[in-house]
Amino acid sequence: xxxxxxxxxxxxxxxxxxxxxxxxxxxxxTPDPDFILKYGASKTFGLKGDVxxxxxxxxxxxxxxxxGYDLIAIGSTVTGREVAGLLSAMLSTQAVSExxxxxxxGGKATTSRFFYGGKSLLTEESVAKIAVVAPGLAxxxxxxxxxxxxxxxxxxxxxxxVSRTDxxxxxxxxxxxxxxxxxxxxxxxxxxxxxxxxxxxxVHGEIAGSRxxxxxYGWLSEDRQVGLSGxxxxxxxxxxxxxxxxxxxIAGMRNxxxxxxxxxxxxxxxxxxxxxxxxxxxFDVIGKIKDKLAQ
Amino acid sequence: MAYNVIVLIKQIPDIDQMKTxxxxxxxxxxxVPLRMENLSKNAVEAAVRIKEKNGGKVTVxxxxxxxxxxxxxxxYAMGADEGYLITGYAGNYPSVTANALASKIxxxxxxxxxxxxxxxDSYTGLLPGSLSAILGEPLLGNAIDIxxxxxxxxxxxxxxxxxxxxxxxxxxxxxVAQEINQPRLPPVxxxxxxxxKPINQVAASNLQVPEVKTISNRAPKSDRKxxxxxxxxxxxxxxxxxxxxxxx
Numbered sequence: 274x275x276x277x278x279x280x281x282x283x284x285x286x287x288x289x290x291x292x293x294x295x296x297x298x299x300x301x302x303t304p305d306p307d308f309i310l311k312y313g314a315s316k317t318f319g320l321k322g323d324v325x326x327x328x329x330x331x332x333x334x335x336x337x338x339x340x341g342y343d344l345i346a347i348g349s350t351v352t353g354r355e356v357a358g359l360l361s362a363m364l365s366t367q368a369v370s371e372x373x374x375x376x377x378x379g380g381k382a383t384t385s386r387f388f389y390g391g392k393s394l395l396t397e398e399s400v401a402k403i404a405v406v407a408p409g410l411a412x413x414x415x416x417x418x419x420x421x422x423x424x425x426x427x428x429x430x431x432x433x434x435v436s437r438t439d440x441x442x443x444x445x446x447x448x449x450x451x452x453x454x455x456x457x458x459x460x461x462x463x464x465x466x467x468x469x470x471x472x473x474x475x476v477h478g479e480i481a482g483s484r485x486x487x488x489x490y491g492w493l494s495e496d497r498q499v500g501l502s503g504x505x506x507x508x509x510x511x512x513x514x515x516x517x518x519x520x521x522x523i524a525g526m527r528n529x530x531x532x533x534x535x536x537x538x539x540x541x542x543x544x545x546x547x548x549x550x551x552x553x554x555x556f557d558v559i560g561k562i563k564d565k566l567a568q
Numbered sequence: 569m570a571y572n573v574i575v576l577i578k579q580i581p582d583i584d585q586m587k588t589x590x591x592x593x594x595x596x597x598x599x600v601p602l603r604m605e606n607l608s609k610n611a612v613e614a615a616v617r618i619k620e621k622n623g624g625k626v627t628v629x630x631x632x633x634x635x636x637x638x639x640x641x642x643x644y645a646m647g648a649d650e651g652y653l654i655t656g657y658a659g660n661y662p663s664v665t666a667n668a669l670a671s672k673i674x675x676x677x678x679x680x681x682x683x684x685x686x687x688x689d690s691y692t693g694l695l696p697g698s699l700s701a702i703l704g705e706p707l708l709g710n711a712i713d714i715x716x717x718x719x720x721x722x723x724x725x726x727x728x729x730x731x732x733x734x735x736x737x738x739x740x741x742x743x744v745a746q747e748i749n750q751p752r753l754p755p756v757x758x759x760x761x762x763x764x765k766p767i768n769q770v771a772a773s774n775l776q777v778p779e780v781k782t783i784s785n786r787a788p789k790s791d792r793k794x795x796x797x798x799x800x801x802x803x804x805x806x807x808x809x810x811x812x813x814x815x816x
Contacts, residue, residue: 282728325734326697327706349693351710351727354686358697359707361663367778368662370692388785389689390583393595396783405694431706435722435733452815477815488746496728501691510814520583531814532792533807539798548793549807553800561800565808 274377275341277302277333278314279356280348281324284448285408287312289346292375292411294418297343302333306422313416322427323434326355331428334363344382345403346375357405368403375404391501391524408448408505409528440496445479447497452478452510455499455526456492458485459515459536459555463492469514472559475566478512483522500525514555518543535559570623571716571738574673575615575648576683576695577608577630579639583689593786604639607684609646609751610744614714615682616647617749622716624679625649629672631665633658637767644762645754651765656772660690661780666698668772673703678739680721685710685743696743706736712747 274297280286283305290312293299298315306319318336322328333356337345345360347353349371361368372384381398386407388395447453454473460466466480473480480497487498499506501524511529515536516522523546526532534547535555544550551558581600588595615626628643628651630636640651654668673681681703686693700707711723712731722735726745754762797803 354693355697355709358694359701362698362701394788395785399780432736438731550796551803552798561804
């Protein structure tokens with residue numbers, strides 16, 4: 274089998290390569306070839322030029338048409354989803370989105386993705402040749418398999434970049450965090466973050482939040498949002514504080530290893546998705562846990 | 569200058585009111601109220617603001633069913649001038665939607681096509697790219713701001729790590745994110761007037777439905793332990809041990 278793998282997100286691309294390198298020849302396309310090299314793709318193509326969806330889709334189209342590819346796997350990012358949509362129309366082939374599992378059986382692909390905002394898991398069999406892959410398809414592991422970097426020059430685009438602004442707090446990467454302390458509406462007000470921070474520090478955790486906290490109220494920057502429309506995280510430990518557990522939130526933290534929830538409402542849906550739950554005032558509970566851990 | 573803007577809207581089931589069958593775990597989709605997709609509202613708002621500022625016309629296209637007249641009326645109430653409801657397909661594949669919409673878009677003179685970047689039910693995010701390719705018009709994606717100057721459109725595109733300001737010549741496709749605006753709540757008089765406004769219904773052409781077999785569609789299984797302490801005093805010891813173990 275032969276696969277083209279593209280993502281402008283290093284983490285997702287390394288997961289895609291790790292997932293397929295043993296059963297397929299993986300040709301990886303990336304703006305970060307030096308980083309991607311260690312994950313054992315058969316070929317690594319380093320992109321030169323503006324990584325915009327138009328030129329990237331043309332480069333992938335050209336490679337795909339050179340023949341013999343069974344699948345184009347694209348990491349699910351803003352740019353990646355655009356590239357997949359463009360390619361689906363350019364190649365008149367079907368694309369399947371947001372897949373969190375993918376396997377092949379005699380030319381057909383079996384894929385799973387969340388539907389209805391995460392309320393159901395839809396498993397389908399299709400002849401899709403393009404798969405948009407959600408984060409967490411597989412664990413990224415380094416490989417001793419070596420490949421060279423080939424430069425891939427992108428064509429100029431009819432879309433021009435005017436300026437680029439880094440997002441504030443752009444240095445956090447909660448997708449990589451091992452421990453996440455996530456806050457919801459139960460936090461009450463932004464100032465209360467100060468009461469959560471010492472606890473997060475005590476458990477060596479990154480602070481994240483639900484959609485209302487990050488987007489609607491702006492208590493946290495949006496790059497800390499966990500959920501279907503935010504980051505999909507997979508820490509060893511996920512501590513949900515004052516989060517009710519809407520399905521859109523669950524879709525972002527479902528791959529966590531151990532989930533602890535604290536909420537004052539004992540009927541909060543988050544307790545259905547937690548390994549350990551405590552019904553109570555979150556500030557009181559985290560204070561006591563912090564004391565216990567210090568003992 | 570005045571601009572002709574086509575805005576694409578989608579009707580979806582109200583997911584928050586959707587339940588799953590406790591026995592089979594399958595979603596119970598019948599009798600769930602339908603509503604306008606979240607980002608479709610932002611798209612209509614963005615289009616109407618362009619008209620209010622520069623003049624021109626807002627034409628709404630909805631690829632839906634006979635039940636979708638309600639969202640069309642909502643778009644009218646927000647300020648859209650004309651609407652086409654394209655029917656004939658009840659499935660949910662972006663390639664089908666892209667081709668059906670593009671066939672109609674090609675018949676309507678326009679400077680911009682505006683749509684939501686991802687819909688709240690399926691989250692595929694494929695439509696903007698596919699439309700851009702079929703129409704041969706550049707895509708400015710996930711916009712949180714749109715500026716127009718003569719024949720040039722520029723947007724601030726919200727990427728994961730940075731905001732990218734990008735520009736191109738019209739006609740172009742612009743997909744919008746939630747942060748772009750706060751959709752208006754139309755006054756009652758406009759809602760009533762919208763109810764009387766005609767909706768053009770057209771049958772979809774160019775329907776090529778892909779072969780996809782649904783193997784299962786169920787609420788995701790969760791194998792969490794669900795040990796819940798209603799008395800915090802009892803839970804703290806155990807949970808502290810779990811945390812200590814996990815962060816070792």
